[in-house]
Amino acid sequence: xxxxxxxxxxxxxxxxxxxxxxxxxxxxxxxxxxxxxxxxxxxxxxxxxxxxxxxxxxxxxxxxxxxxxxxxxxxx
Amino acid sequence: xxxxxxxxxxxxxxxxxxxxxxxxxxxxxxxxxxxxxxxxxxxxxxxxxxxxxxxxxxxxxxxxxxxxxxxxxxxxxxxxxxxxxxxxxxxxxxxxxxxxxxxxxxxxxxxxxxxxxxxxxxxxxxxxxxxxxxxxxxxxxxxxxxxxxxxxxxxxxxxxxxxxxxxxxxxxxxxxxxxxxxxxxxxxxxxxxxxxxxxxxxxxxx
Numbered sequence: 001x002x003x004x005x006x007x008x009x010x011x012x013x014x015x016x017x018x019x020x021x022x023x024x025x026x027x028x029x030x031x032x033x034x035x036x037x038x039x040x041x042x043x044x045x046x047x048x049x050x051x052x053x054x055x056x057x058x059x060x061x062x063x064x065x066x067x068x069x070x071x072x073x074x075x076x
Numbered sequence: 077x078x079x080x081x082x083x084x085x086x087x088x089x090x091x092x093x094x095x096x097x098x099x100x101x102x103x104x105x106x107x108x109x110x111x112x113x114x115x116x117x118x119x120x121x122x123x124x125x126x127x128x129x130x131x132x133x134x135x136x137x138x139x140x141x142x143x144x145x146x147x148x149x150x151x152x153x154x155x156x157x158x159x160x161x162x163x164x165x166x167x168x169x170x171x172x173x174x175x176x177x178x179x180x181x182x183x184x185x186x187x188x189x190x191x192x193x194x195x196x197x198x199x200x201x202x203x204x205x206x207x208x209x210x211x212x213x214x215x216x217x218x219x220x221x222x223x224x225x226x227x228x229x230x231x232x233x234x235x236x237x238x239x240x241x242x243x244x245x246x247x248x249x250x251x252x253x254x255x256x257x258x259x260x261x262x263x264x265x266x267x268x269x270x271x272x273x274x275x276x277x278x279x280x281x282x
Contacts, residue, residue: 033146034145035158039205040151041151044205044221058219059239059243061222062224062238063243065234065247066247
């Protein structure tokens, strides 16, 4: 009798094990970026994490678009 | 640090499509996708104007607001980027964008849409900077090299300016003053013409 009860309990336990509901998708947070984090542009080997150096390089480069600065007053 | 911006000077753009070519070549953008294009207003009519248009990296970007999977993010420099691994290619961002910036490559038969592709301000994406993965998904990360977007740097007439908003605004202001024009180069009248102007399409039908 005891074996039968234990056996039935085991069958019920095994049978119900398939009924458990596990979350299968990521937890979605409305309005929050869900993707991978991105590195800062100044974290590259060229700038070694120095934001000021990167900003200086970018701003110098931006000034190259100003031909008045490149050619001087005679270019006006 | 101000925000990264594009500014196209319609007085200078000669519709050469050099920016489009530079973008396609630098980022190896797939066939059928144009991250940047040149739009001409009043084409063929004296006084026509062209501007180069791509993602404007809006301060309050509508694509970010409508994305159902929140795959967009904005960097500290104000560049709007997205994670292609999350994108489901639904196309909501395309409908929301006033500039038509989001593009969708054909991913299969019957016009099946792939993951969204758009201008990254040459800042890559959320993969390791300048890795093969980043290049194949998003193109070159020129910002991490200390360079500006290829389209702006390649522009032959320097009509398309890119970089820190404060700096390119200063460059444009200097140009405007050098041209000898005043306040009329800014604002509604310049963008849309003076009030009462006849539309150029008023031509006899053949």
